[in-house]
Amino acid sequence: MSWFCCGSSWGPCATTGHGACGTCNSGSLQHAWPNTSDACLAITRPDRCGETLARRGCGFTHYTTNRCNGKRVATRIADCGPQTDQWCGERTCCGSVCGSNRIIDLTPAAFSAIASLSGGLRPVLVEA
Secondary structure (H helix, E strand, O other): OEEOOOOOOEOOEOOOOOOOOOOOOOOOOEEEEOOOOHHHHHHHOHHHHOOOOOOOOOOOEEEEEEOOOOOEEEEEEEEEOOOHHHHOOOEEEEOOEEEEOOOOEEOHHHHHHHOOHHHOOOOEEEEO
């Protein structure tokens, strides 16, 4: 997982657009998902990294668990992303626990609920 800014200014984020769903805000428990629509999937291309992700639309809830500390957060889809194919094979580890291929971007509020923003990337388990 990584984090991104959207909507109203919050924490480290300046004011930006409200994402593909029109509801995204950095201070809310939300995330971006690479397969929210055909148009989104055509941009993010997780398949190029060997990832097959279910189609999930705006507002769908995912549960993301930080594999480094076991903390979990529920978030709703508010944007399209991350552009998974730009980071094929990228790995992030904490000790012997590793993850690869960015498949979810959390808002700063959601990311900071389960990890330090300064960490930037963390291996996670994403469940519906």
